[in-house]
Amino acid sequence: MKENETLKRRVLDLANRCYQQNIYTFSGFLNAAEVSDVYSMERELDFIPWKLFGGTEGCERQMLRFGSEETLGYEEEFPISCVVIRPSAPKFAEALSHRDFLGALMNLGIERDVLGDIIVRDSVGYVFCEDAIAAYLADNITQVRHTVMTTEVTKECPGQAAPQFLEEEFVVSSNRCDAIIAKAYKLSRTRSTELFHAGKIFVNGRQYDRNSGILKSGDIVSVRGFGKFVFRGFLQETKKGRIRVGIARYV
Template sequence: MKENEELKRRVLDLANRCYQQNIYTFSGFLNAAEVSDVYTMERELDFVPWKLFGGTEGCERQMLRFGSEETLGYEEEFPISCVVIRPSAPKFAEDLSHRDFLGALMNLGIERDVLGDIIVRDAAGYVFCEDTMAAYLAEHITQVRHTSMTT
C-alpha cells in the first residue's frame, strides 16, 4: 500500500510540474501494476493531458508523459531507445531467454525503472530503455549467460 501511495504522489508531482512550468514531464518505466494504478487516477489527472507508451505497441512496461502538442505548442517524443543485443557468433550462441537478458542487465547494476520491455527474437534481445542509458548498455553489455554479445 505504501508503494502505491508513493507512486501516486510521484505521478501527481510530475503532472503538477508539467502544468505549472509548461514543460513535458516523464516518469521512468512503470510495470503493469503501476500502469493500472495510473488509470485509476484519471480523475485526479484530468487537468493535464497524459499518455503511456513503452517504445512500441503492446509493451507491458510503459513510460508516462504529461503534456501534449495542443497544450504546450510543440511535440516531444518519449525519451526511449531500443538497443539490439545480438550474439557475436550466432552459430555458437546459447538459446537465450528474457530472464537471461534481464539478469545480464541487472548484473550491470541498472535500476529496473530505466528499462522497458525486453523482447527476445531470433537469439537477439531488443531492450527498450531510457535514452540516457542506451550508450551505456551498448558499451557494457558484452555477455549474456556464457554467450558473447555485440550491439
C-alpha cells in the same frame, strides 16, 4: 498500499510540474500494476493530457508522459531507445531467454525503472530503455551467459521487436473471463479465479478483479506469470451450447 501512495504522489508531482512550468515531464518505466494505478487516477489527472508508451505497441512496461503538442505548442518524443543485443557468432550462440538478458542487465547494477520490456527473438534481445542509459548498456553488455554479443542503439523500433501473434480458437463452457483465461493457459477454474483475487489479471492496462466479467473483442488481457493475448471475440455457439472464442496470443 504505501507503495501506491508513493506512486500517486510522484505522478501528481509530474502532472503539476508540467502544468506549472509548461514543459513535458516523464516518469521512469512503470510495471503493469503501476500502469493500472495510473489509470485509476484518471479523475485526478483530468486537468492535463497524459499518455503511456513503452517503445512499441503492446509493451507491458510503459513510461508516462504529461503534456501534448496542443497544450505546450510543440511535440517531444518519449525518451526511449532500443538497444539491440545480438550474438556476434549466431551459429555458435546459446538459446537465450528473457531471463538471461534480464540477468545480464541487472548485473550492471542499474535500476529496473530505467528499463522497459525486453523482447527476445532467436537469441537476439531488444531492450527498451531510457535514452540516458542506452549508450552505457551498449558499451557494457558484451556477453549474455557464455555468448559474446554485439550491440547497437536505435530510436526506431526494429521490425523484429514489433508484436507477433499466434491466432488460436478454442471452446469454453461459459463466456466468463475466468473461463477464457483458464482455457487459454490450461488452468483449473479455481486456479484462474485465484489469479483474479491475487491481482494478477490486467485488461487493457487496468487491474481486473471481476472474474465473472465479460471480455469485449479487442480487449488486451495480461496474466502475470503466464502471458498476454488479444481477445478476438465470441465466434459461434456449438450444438451443445458451448462457445467458440478466438484469441491472438503474444509470442
